[in-house]
Amino acid sequence: MKMIVIADDFTGANDTGVQLAKKGARTDVVLNALPHSTHRTDVLVVNTESRALPEAMAQAKVREALQPYCQNDTPPLVYKKIDSTFRGNVGAEIEAAMQASGAQLAIVAAAIPAAGRVTLNGQCLVHGVPLVDTEFASDPKTPIVSSHIKTLIGLQTGYPIHELDLQVVRSGKLSTELQRLSQGSPSIVVVDAQTDGDLALLAQAILPLSTRYLLVGAAGLANALPASSYLAARQRLPVLVVAGSMSEATRQQIVFAAKEKSLSILDVDIERLLSPSSQTATEEITRQAVSVLRDRQHCVLRTCKDADARQMIDILCEKYSLSRQQLGDKISQALGSITLAVINQAQIGGLFLTGGDIAIAVARALGAEGYRITSEVVPCVPCGTFVNSEIDDLPVITKAGGFGGESTLRDALYFIEEMYSGK
Structure with missing residues (x-):
């Protein structure tokens, strides 16, 4: 198994998992339980069903899901699937996933341009409308209080949070910037993305990183990842x-x-x-x-x-x-x-x-x-x-x-x- 995705709800687990499955990855979604076997699985998607839980319980669910896999000599790539409109315990679950996986840097890119959800100047926009002015702001279970992603994540974590705007994403220096941020103390970086091309640039810039990192996003970033990051070379098994x-x-x-x-x-x-x-x-x-x-x-x-x-x-x-x-x-x-x-x-x-x-x-x-x-x-x-x-x-x-x-x-x-x- 090369990759594990931790999702906070079932439909989100599936809409992200399908981005990997359609490129040939054997992708298994499990419902808040450890599978009997992952011998043939390329990507394991675990649904913690934690979006509406109290913060501490959500963190415990994430840690429990990751612990069996992140203590190996060759741990899998960890992808924290979040809601593209930042509902739920986003900051708390990112923090828990970083701690469980030993990641130095959490890279947040929740944009799904094809669904009209983009990140611009650190703000979440839905079809051009700031998140706080959409129906998601009054979600009955997990209401939204800001369009500023750094502010939303910072409500539930004390980790430093950086921002990289579109100019950096498209400058050809994105990989250098990510490498620099990954060398310091553990932190989170929110990355702008207005198009699928921006997400593709980010996915390529992540590959050379020499320290352990955590990917945080929705279906958009998952779709942009090169298959080599989660799909093992096929071998004829005995x-x-x-x-x-x-x-x-x-x-x-x-x-x-x-x-x-x-x-x-x-x-x-x-x-x-x-x-x-x-x-x-x-x-x-x-x-x-x-x-x-x-x-x-x-x-x-x-x-x-x-x-x-x-x-x-x-x-x-x-x-x-x-x-x-x-x-x-x-x-x-x-x-x-x-x-x-x-x-x-x-x-x-x-x-x-x-x-x-x-x-x-x-x-x-x-x-x-x-x-x-x-x-x-x-x-x-x-x-x-x-x-x-x-x-x-x-x-x-x-x-x-x-x-x-x-x-x-x-x-x-x-x-x-x-x-x-x-x-």
Whole structure:
């Protein structure tokens, strides 16, 4: 995830998020709650629903939303979405976002020229009318007392507030001015913008800044941002294959795929998963799988290396006093837990699950409520997604152990890879 947007209401979250989504960013809007996963998200938009809250509560909402993401070694770009007519707790939420993100400079550009909202000489104008003379001044929940943006923000923060007018924006020296302001103590700067071109100039001037900054605006500034600031370069992510079937067909499919694809096979020692050292075994196989996937190689977790493995079933059942059903359940549950642990630590492009017991165990481990079928890879081998699961809408291919020809796994890997091509 490269960017997080903190909005104070739902429609604002959406109208800003769509500016990024239309340029190809995977943009998820969440309703005042942490999502289960952000593995595939380019832009996360969090609605704090804090516009009409008391000031202290609004600040707490912003801090709570940002805290999990701004403590990373590579924190995302933070965009504080505000109302373009400055209703709500604008100053308080900017201050909270600066503190949570460690920003030295908050850059405020709330203009939406296409909607008739511009910033001129530090004033907010709506279709040429000063903000205080519009209907927004008498908003029933969050009335406006001034057209002067610096005054409105200053009502709720003690940070110094600077202003940069159109002359500076269009002078070619905007980046230099922003860099200068960012070198001092934490502060806020209000930037004029009368046209979409002015916002584009600002967006370009921000890129060279060497200190951490906070973007503050509405849909206009979001639309002006270059895609590179929030859209990661697309990579073909590896597939995690969980092969719990002992069928000869599955074993041959793995061997065939390994000859033609960048594929690593990790053999799971079933007996160790049943022994008192099962936790150590689980951690080891998880660590190995994560390492493979981080190297962008497809990874196969295999429980049946050769025909001899089938002969171990009765031995294990007798040794651990288990029926065949009980043994199968324990193996499936262990593989489900391993799959969840791997997914939580590595990015994957999809799942390939072979063996009915394994598929359902993984689905349950990921919290899935169902399986939504979207297509067919080869006859009787569907591709779909787990509904409301930890992996959101990542492709999941399921296959009965004995189904498919020699090339089925290879074809499935190609199928998922092609889903990402051109993105």
